Structures are given as structure tokens and as C-alpha cells.
Amino acid sequence: MFSGQGSQKPGMGLDLLDVPEVAEAFEAASDVLGFDAAAFLETVDQTTLNDTRHAQPMLACVSMGLGRALVARGLQPKAVLGFSLGQVSALAVSGMLSLEDAMRFVQRRSVAMAQAAEAHPGAMSALLKADPESAAALCAACAEGEVLVPANFNAPGQIVISGASEAVARAEAAWAAAGKRSSRLATSGAFHSPLMAEAAEEVAAFLETVDFAEPAIPLIDNVSAAPLASADARRALVDHLTHPVRFDESVSALIADGATEFVEVGSGNVLVNLVKRIDKGVARTAVTDRASFEAFCARLDAAASSASAPTDNLA
Template sequence: MAAGPVFACSGQGSQRPGMGADLMDIPEVAVVFECASDVFGLDVAALCSAQGDPSALNDTRSAQAAIATLSIAVGRALRSRGVEPSALVGFSLGQVSALALSDMLTDEQALSLASVRARLMGEAADANPGAMSALLKADEDAVEALVSQCAQGEVLVAANFNCPGQIVVSGSVGAIGRAEEAWAARGGRFSRLPTSGAFHSPLMGDALEPFSAYLESVAFCEPRMPLICNVDARPLSASTVRDHLARHLVSAVRFSQSIDLLSASGASSYVEVGFGGVLTGLIRRIDKDAARMCVQDRASFDDCLALAAQGAFAGRG
């Protein structure tokens, strides 16, 4: 793997007023935010400001606009200053940000795709109510058995493989409730996620056909560096990206497996571009030897540039 950190693009849920506020005077950041405001039809910089309305920012469409915009903006600013990623990986929505940073899409195309995706997922969630819950100290076999026990004819699937010991299940409200009760009865802990639907499950199926039709109108380039796909933890290509992005709506996020692949390929440093440091924490649990940092404000941005100047980002070889 080439020298340079892996860029990890944040997923939904990490938004907070003030995110990226002290980065707005960086020209590349300002340009991406202006583009996003045009695409989403709202002032994304104002949405992210410290004075922004938390309830407005937590709306699914607004949250996805803010998170994708900041990830792309931070990545563009780093790349323009010589911090070139050796590879990219995203978490759910973050995979769309990675499409821009790998140059598979322009920033405008990626943000437009994020906007369409958010709308269709929201409509599917409204039509097919569901929920998601993180099971702690869980392994794949235990979750598979739990799903078989608790589905009882309703939708219940493993939806996010976050890191060793943390797997998220997604499905109908009743099935999620049964899974939580059964997991607690086994002495397990769980955390209900504040999502508006059962994402990455068959309950998103209504979005498949219209999203696939939209993707046919999008021109994708080959990535400039490997972009690891959530669906199968393998690199994307221009010939496979449409199918994978559509399947992504109803398939599990294999983040843990993606980091395993990257680490086995020689990656030893990761820079989360976005906000909140959620992926940085997951990576610590997947590959404890990897260097990792979250670039989310001016101090961490400057630190990243300083580390790059020192040649700190290098693979294992």
C-alpha cells in the first residue's frame, strides 16, 4: 500500500452544532460548503454553526448534508496541502463522501447523490417503520442465533459490524424489542440507536428501485486510490459501484472487516475526516496498533499537516 493515511469518512449520528465551525476560513472548506448549500437548498454552514438549532441539525436530511459536506471539505483541504490518502473507507453515509475524495465523483455529484439517498431512505423509513440497536460484547454467531430466535416472521438482521464486540441489529420495532429482551436475558447489554428507521435492512427495500434508476444517470470514474466498500469489504470500481451502492441500502455495513482488509494490506495510520471521532474509536478496537486521529477542527487539522510534514504516515509495508 502506498504511503499516506487511510481516510475514514464519518457516518450519520456524529453531528453537533459547531462542527467544523473554525475550519470555514480554509478556502477549500468554504467552497465545498457553498456547493453543498446549492445542492441541498439550505445554508449548510449556518446549520453547522455553534448557534445552529440542534433539532434542525438532527433531522435526517440536514444531518446527512452536514456530515457529508464536512467530510468532503476536510478531505479536500488535506489533499490540497499534500496529505494524499493511500485508501478510503466510509461508514454508511461516509461511503458517499469517499466517492468524492477518491475522485469517482465530483463534489457536486457526490452531494447530489447524498441528497437523493437521504430522501429515498427517509421515505422508506416512513413507509416501513423500524429501529436499530447496538448489541455489546456480541459476536457474529451469537447474533445470528439471536436473529433466528427473535425475528418470528418479521424483519431482523445484523446491520452494522462496527468492531469486535459490537454488532448492530436492524428491523421491525417488535423484532428489535424481542432481540433486546433476549440479549438482556443472556446478560448482554444493548443500546437503542436514535435512528428514524431500520437502515441497512430489507425495510429499506422501497428505496432500491428509484435509487438504482438514479444511479444509472450518474457517471462514475475509476477511483484514484482504493475505496473499500461497506457491502463486501472489497475495493469498488466504476463497473461495480452502481450495484454496490444500491445493495448498500439493504445490506450490512462491514466496517470491521474493511479495516481488517486495509490493515492486512499494510495500512498503519488512519485519519477520520468528519466529526465526533466515532470511527477513530472503532478503529482502535479493530487494530490496536494503528495510528489514528480525527480531523474535525482547526487544531486537529494543523496537527495532521504537521504529522504529514514529519513523514508520520506510512504503511507497514
């Protein structure tokens, strides 16, 4: 699983620059962005990094590097899954896009989304103890002609709404009046809502220049919560900007299909915590720094040694 925007922090990934795949990702980011990505993360402050234009490419750089490093060391994922921005990282690790094309895509995507947010100000808020029906009803009641939609289906009891700032504020007030809590997200715009339509147009034009391969590792699409084929990638990635992220449904489908462990790569542990809310019975691991990377690689080495041990005593 690949972390979404909001998990970024200064210095992330810098303790792994001696890992070849991480170094390659930083080199690709530097080439596309036109500045030294590692030096930027070494000196940037949190406020500057939180700008969508910086947050998305920097987090994708770290996530793609770590994901490709784990696969190179023997990890064989049943599937890859991103959360919002994380879906771009998943494209590179699945083999659907080259590292360079994925980085070009995230750079264009981040600029388009930032511009749309500036042109059409909005907000996002997490509703606690919400279900799809109550979230939809709240949006319908509080929109008052403005954009207000369910945007992220994170986990049971946690749904994010997105839309015009005043509409989101009305929904928060109504939710509070019903004795329930909400939490405003630190985003720069109303992502995964119709207010991102102009960004979707920009992304659609860019993706016409990109060739997609069939995935070597199945990629679960945020919009459909189903495996994504190369023929459907352009449309799915355009829809991704204006449609909800179905993370809860995606994780549940993977568990039903036999997945027993979820590994978050990138920064932070937001996704493993959401998986815990979805199903406490599956294993969860976050690989986000030197210590967690080395620990996971040791597991891979141990598993490889066990698999190659003599089996004369086995039936």
C-alpha cells in the same frame, strides 16, 4: 475514514470555512440544497440536525471538505473508507464522483431513506459481546416473521441489528435475559436492512444519471469490504442501503495489506474508537476541527520537509 450518520453536531466545520476545499464543499451543499449550509449549521439545534434529511448532507459536506483539504496539502492515503453515510464522502475524495455529483447523491439518498423510514418504521440496536454467529441466531429467533437482521459489523464484540421496532425490542429483551447488554441507536429507521428496499429503488433510479470515474485513491466498499471499481459502483451503492456495513472486516483487510494509521475526518471520533477495538497496534487520528486540522497539516509539512532534505549521507 469518513464519519457516519450520528456524528453530526451543530456548528461542525464552521471554524474551517477559510480553508478553500471546505468552502467549496459548503458552496456545493448550498447550491444543491437550496439554502445557505453554513448559516443552517450556525443556527440549527441538535434535534433538527438529527433528521436524516439534514444530517446526511451536512455531515457529508464537512467530511468531503476536510478530506479534500488534507489531500490537497499532501496526504496520500493508501485507501479511503466510509462508514455507511461516510461512503458517499469517500466517493468524492477518491475521485469516483465530483463534489457536486456526490452532494446531489447524498441529498437524494437522505430523502429516500427518510421516506422509507417513515413508511416502514424500524430501529437499530448495538449488541455488546456479540459475534456474527450469535447475532444471526438472535435475529432468527426473535424475528417472528418481521424484518430483523445484523446490519453493522463494527468491531469485535459490537454488532448492530436492524429491523422492525417490535422485533428489535424482542431481541434486546432476549439478549438481556442472556446476561448481555445492548444499546438502542438514535436512528430514525432500520438502516441497512430490507426495510430500506424502497429507498434502494429510488437511489438506483437516480444513479442511472450519474457517471463514475475510476478512483484515484482506492475506495473500500462497505458491502464487500474490498476495493470498488467504477463498473460496480451503481450496484454496490444500491445494495449498500439494504446490506450490512462490514467495517470490522474492511479495517482488518487494510491492516493486513500494510495500513499503519487510520485518520477519521468529519465529526466526532466514533471510527477511530472502533479501529482501536479492532487493532490497538495501529495509529489513530481524528481530524474534525481547526485545532486537529492544523496539527495534522503540520505533520504533513514536517514529512515533506524531511523528504526533501539532502540525503548525501545515506547509502
